[in-house]
Amino acid sequence: MDAAVLDGLRAAVGASAVLTEPAAVRAYECDGLTGHRAVPAAVVLPLTTEQAAAAVRVLHRARIAFVARGSGTGLSGGAVAITEGVVVCLARMRSVLAVDIANERATVQPGVTNLAVSEAVAQHGYFYAPDPSSGSVCSIGGNVAENSGGAHCLKYGFTLHHVCGVTMVTAAGDVVRLGGAVPDTPGYDLLGVVVGSEGTLGIVTEVILRLVPRPPTCITTLAAFDSMESAGNAVSAIVSEGILPAAVEMMDRLTLEAAEAAVHAGYPDCEALLLVEVDGPDAECRTVLAAVDRICREAGGTETRVASSAAERALLWRGRRAAFAAMGRVSPDYYVQDGVIPRTRLGPVLNGIRELEREYGLRVGNVFHAGDGNLHPLVCYDGHVAGESEKALELAGRILDLCLAEGGSITGEHGVGLDKACHMPKMFSAGALAVMERVRHAFDPDGLCNPAKLLPTPRLCGEVPGPYRPHPIETAGLAERL
Amino acid sequence: MSTAAPAARALLARELGDGAVREGAEADAVGGIVPGAVVTPAGEEAVAAVCAVAHREGLALVVRGAGTKQRWGRPPRRCDAVLDTRRLDGVVEHAPGDLVCTVRAGTTLDELRGVLDAAPGHRQWLPLDPPQGGIQTLGGAVATAASGPLRARYGTARDLVIGARYVLGDGTVGHSGGKVVKNVAGYDVTRLLVGSLGTLAVITEVTVRLHPRPAATRSLLLERASAARLGELADRLRTAPVVLTAADVCWPDATARLRVEGTEEGVVEQAAALAEISGARILDVGEAEAVDSALVVRPWRGEGAVAGLAFPRTRLADLLELASAYATEMVVRATLGVAEARLPESPEVVAQLRAAVARLGGHLALHRGGAALAGAAWPSETGPEVALMRALKLSLDPAGVLAPGRALGDVEHAG
Numbered sequence: 001m002d003a004a005v006l007d008g009l010r011a012a013v014g015a016s017a018v019l020t021e022p023a024a025v026r027a028y029e030c031d032g033l034t035g036h037r038a039v040p041a042a043v044v045l046p047l048t049t050e051q052a053a054a055a056v057r058v059l060h061r062a063r064i065a066f067v068a069r070g071s072g073t074g075l076s077g078g079a080v081a082i083t084e085g086v087v088v089c090l091a092r093m094r095s096v097l098a099v100d101i102a103n104e105r106a107t108v109q110p111g112v113t114n115l116a117v118s119e120a121v122a123q124h125g126y127f128y129a130p131d132p133s134s135g136s137v138c139s140i141g142g143n144v145a146e147n148s149g150g151a152h153c154l155k156y157g158f159t160l161h162h163v164c165g166v167t168m169v170t171a172a173g174d175v176v177r178l179g180g181a182v183p184d185t186p187g188y189d190l191l192g193v194v195v196g197s198e199g200t201l202g203i204v205t206e207v208i209l210r211l212v213p214r215p216p217t218c219i220t221t222l223a224a225f226d227s228m229e230s231a232g233n234a235v236s237a238i239v240s241e242g243i244l245p246a247a248v249e250m251m252d253r254l255t256l257e258a259a260e261a262a263v264h265a266g267y268p269d270c271e272a273l274l275l276v277e278v279d280g281p282d283a284e285c286r287t288v289l290a291a292v293d294r295i296c297r298e299a300g301g302t303e304t305r306v307a308s309s310a311a312e313r314a315l316l317w318r319g320r321r322a323a324f325a326a327m328g329r330v331s332p333d334y335y336v337q338d339g340v341i342p343r344t345r346l347g348p349v350l351n352g353i354r355e356l357e358r359e360y361g362l363r364v365g366n367v368f369h370a371g372d373g374n375l376h377p378l379v380c381y382d383g384h385v386a387g388e389s390e391k392a393l394e395l396a397g398r399i400l401d402l403c404l405a406e407g408g409s410i411t412g413e414h415g416v417g418l419d420k421a422c423h424m425p426k427m428f429s430a431g432a433l434a435v436m437e438r439v440r441h442a443f444d445p446d447g448l449c450n451p452a453k454l455l456p457t458p459r460l461c462g463e464v465p466g467p468y469r470p471h472p473i474e475t476a477g478l479a480e481r482l
Numbered sequence: 483m484s485t486a487a488p489a490a491r492a493l494l495a496r497e498l499g500d501g502a503v504r505e506g507a508e509a510d511a512v513g514g515i516v517p518g519a520v521v522t523p524a525g526e527e528a529v530a531a532v533c534a535v536a537h538r539e540g541l542a543l544v545v546r547g548a549g550t551k552q553r554w555g556r557p558p559r560r561c562d563a564v565l566d567t568r569r570l571d572g573v574v575e576h577a578p579g580d581l582v583c584t585v586r587a588g589t590t591l592d593e594l595r596g597v598l599d600a601a602p603g604h605r606q607w608l609p610l611d612p613p614q615g616g617i618q619t620l621g622g623a624v625a626t627a628a629s630g631p632l633r634a635r636y637g638t639a640r641d642l643v644i645g646a647r648y649v650l651g652d653g654t655v656g657h658s659g660g661k662v663v664k665n666v667a668g669y670d671v672t673r674l675l676v677g678s679l680g681t682l683a684v685i686t687e688v689t690v691r692l693h694p695r696p697a698a699t700r701s702l703l704l705e706r707a708s709a710a711r712l713g714e715l716a717d718r719l720r721t722a723p724v725v726l727t728a729a730d731v732c733w734p735d736a737t738a739r740l741r742v743e744g745t746e747e748g749v750v751e752q753a754a755a756l757a758e759i760s761g762a763r764i765l766d767v768g769e770a771e772a773v774d775s776a777l778v779v780r781p782w783r784g785e786g787a788v789a790g791l792a793f794p795r796t797r798l799a800d801l802l803e804l805a806s807a808y809a810t811e812m813v814v815r816a817t818l819g820v821a822e823a824r825l826p827e828s829p830e831v832v833a834q835l836r837a838a839v840a841r842l843g844g845h846l847a848l849h850r851g852g853a854a855l856a857g858a859a860w861p862s863e864t865g866p867e868v869a870l871m872r873a874l875k876l877s878l879d880p881a882g883v884l885a886p887g888r889a890l891g892d893v894e895h896a897g
């Protein structure tokens with residue numbers, strides 16, 4: 001990298017906050033989807049919005065591409081670095097700047113972890129609602145980039161609904177404030193498109209979050225089923241009766257066994273398990289819980305059990321949250337897919353996944369946010385067996401085809417990133433993609449801000465050969481995923 | 483009328499056929515400009531054709547649904563033709579098991595309600611109740627982000643719309659989001675269209691998430707309460723063990739209307755808890771209907787401008803003092819920190835109230851303005867944020883086809 005640019009970056013953030021040593025920058029070569037890797041030329045670690053803006057101005061002047069990065073837990077390769085580019089890592093910006101309980105707002109820096117927000121306001125009886133499974137390590141900045149969900153977004157909504165405002169450094173290094181502590185900022189809803197833009201429209205350096213009061217009552221219950229289909233039918237029946245639980249999660253036998261081995265949650269021995277949480281005013285919860293219990297039994301539930309204590313409730317959820325990582329116990333490698341279907345189509349899609357298992361001779365674990373039809377099939381494979389990782393990726397892509405055939409989406413919460421950019425034309429028309437390009441161009445006319453992510457490019461998608469073609473298959477299975 | 487009106491009409495008629503194009507009349511005027519033509523395309527392809535012609539020929543189009551909110555934003559600088567969406571009507575698909583519904587943009591809220599009510603075995607609704615009522619189109623409600631009391635629980639169109647189809651000013655047909663609630667694929671262009679006042683794209687189809695219609699509701703009314711008492715009430719509601727469907731303070735009436743919904747057992751418990759906390763009276767069914775239906779149209783009935791205000795919810799009492807000084811009437815969504823105020827059509831009043839609300843930490847934007855207030859629609863039209871808005875408008879509608887000048891960030895087109 002040009003020495004003048006490096007000097008400029010050092011002037012912007014301080015010499016000790018610019019990393020260029022190969023061993024140091026290699027730590028930033030990938031995110032949670034470790035199959036995609038690229039080593040950046042430099043990493044900068046700003047402490048303030050002004051430092052981040054100054055660094056971006058240096059890069060903008062030199063027309064050097066950059067990638068914003070938080071904790072690096074993303075599962076779509078959205079934070080993969082660019083060779084010859086710079087990673088702007090926000091991990092050192094981890095202060096909760098202000099908490100205003102009476103107005104139900106918290107202002108935080110982007111490196112603050114998701115869980116730390118809830119911890120900071122718990123003493124006041126409040127929490128931060130979006131709860132991705134990686135909440136204890138993932139950052140709020142990353143949550144904004146991905147519009148993160150989690151189990152409880154069924155009732156509480158996504159990051160989009162809980163971010164009131166951001167301070168953002170634009171691709172040119174200007175500082176803008178989008179949204180704010182109070183609602184209805186005049187003009188176009190730029191905040192609405194920045195949330196979920198995967199770091200391609202700017203770098204968010206400060207976030208105003210909406211806080212939610214803890215509900216008076218919260219009850220978790222589980223229901224065991226002897227088939228995934230009957231569990232799926234129970235989910236449809238619950239929603240059709242007009243019940244909106246806080247969360248409805250489903251796990252199949254394979255993921256249950258893995259999770260049970262990892263955390264000993266005491267799950268029943270069954271083909272499919274539903275984890276249902278209801279919260280709200282007490283009388284409302286009791287009525288709803290009774291209805292959920294009845295519906296599950298009518299749908300063929302073999303056992304239902306209400307968590308009898310806060311500790312048991314926490315344990316049931318710990319098993320669910322550990323499900324991805326626990327797959328390492330039953331398979332040397334696995335690929336986490338993320339697709340969405342209308343929840344009434346659970347049965348046919350699960351059958352389709354079973355057929356794919358047989359066709360490819362690979363096992364697929366299923367753990368998902370059943371209430372909103374967000375599937376997380378875990379495609380198991382052994383990276384040391386020649387050809388198996390390719391087969392696994394192909395199978396995972398076929399699952400997305402199943403989702404799209406039912407009118408669903410190629411991603412519910414993990415994002416498009418590098419991993420799924422080439423799937424975008426399956427879901428969006430050429431016109432729709434052209435409009436997205438024009439949105440991106442308005443924010444980043446020079447194409448410096450996390451390029452080659454989110455939207456398909458000929459280079460990335462193999463239509464035109466080029467010198468740099470990260471082949472996911474070559475490197476998949478180099479390490480276990482988070 | 484634009485001097486090129488007959489030419490514009492002829493161009494559009496050649497594209498769509500005479501039956502879909504007529505001469506504009508006084509009643510079609512937008513911001514004092516009588517359009518040369520009113521076009522009523524019957525489908526998305528026809529919308530794309532109209533836009534392509536307009537883009538090529540340098541015509542300005544103003545999209546209109548039922549026409550209930552044509553005075554929102556700043557008057558467009560040009561209007562060669564009104565693009566009437568009312569033939570883009572009908573429910574495309576209602577998937578009750580998935581609680582989603584896809585609707586053409588020109589469908590009225592009343593029509594949608596009728597279709598949902600007729601679905602056998604389901605009690606579902608789109609909980610969106612802007613003051614302009616059931617005659618407005620869904621596309622119009624989305625393009626203006628208009629909302630009513632139900633916003634307290636269900637949010638605005640921003641929270642209820644999960645996907646859209648649209649046509650840009652140059653005729654490009656796009657879509658975003660989809661038919662599943664949880665979906666992060668691609669840019670959320672749908673969010674940009676919500677509240678864009680028809681300046682970024684013509685919305686042709688909208689997919690919304692529905693909610694189950696509650697089995698029971700209760701309304702409560704608190705009367706003759708001082709500003710200070712209403713301010714205290716808003717704070718107490720924050721931690722009350724209830725889920726409010728609506729919490730509206732009306733001024734100068736000095737009343738608060740609270741509403742809860744859910745199961746019958748649930749609302750009995752919640753209403754009792756609310757009555758104890760607030761001192762409000764639980765209304766019987768007849769009285770509740772009368773109070774609720776009178777409230778939903780306020781403060782839009784009557785002459786004057788209507789402004790949207792936002793403020794930190796802890797400053798409710800201060801806001802009500804401002805309402806006494808400047809507003810004819812004001813309705814505050816007390817748990818959200820937003821309000822709508824009817825004001826005299828005076829730039830001085832708008833400027834003074836705006837400055838006072840800014841001192842509370844909030845802002846004011848005009849919804850229904852008037853010629854005298856054309857320059858006072860928004861607090862500021864400068865800064866890097868507005869520059870980004872302008873870049874977006876230029877990127878999506880470089881020729882300024884769609885209601886040029888109507889939205890914040892469209893200042894260059896205003897010439």
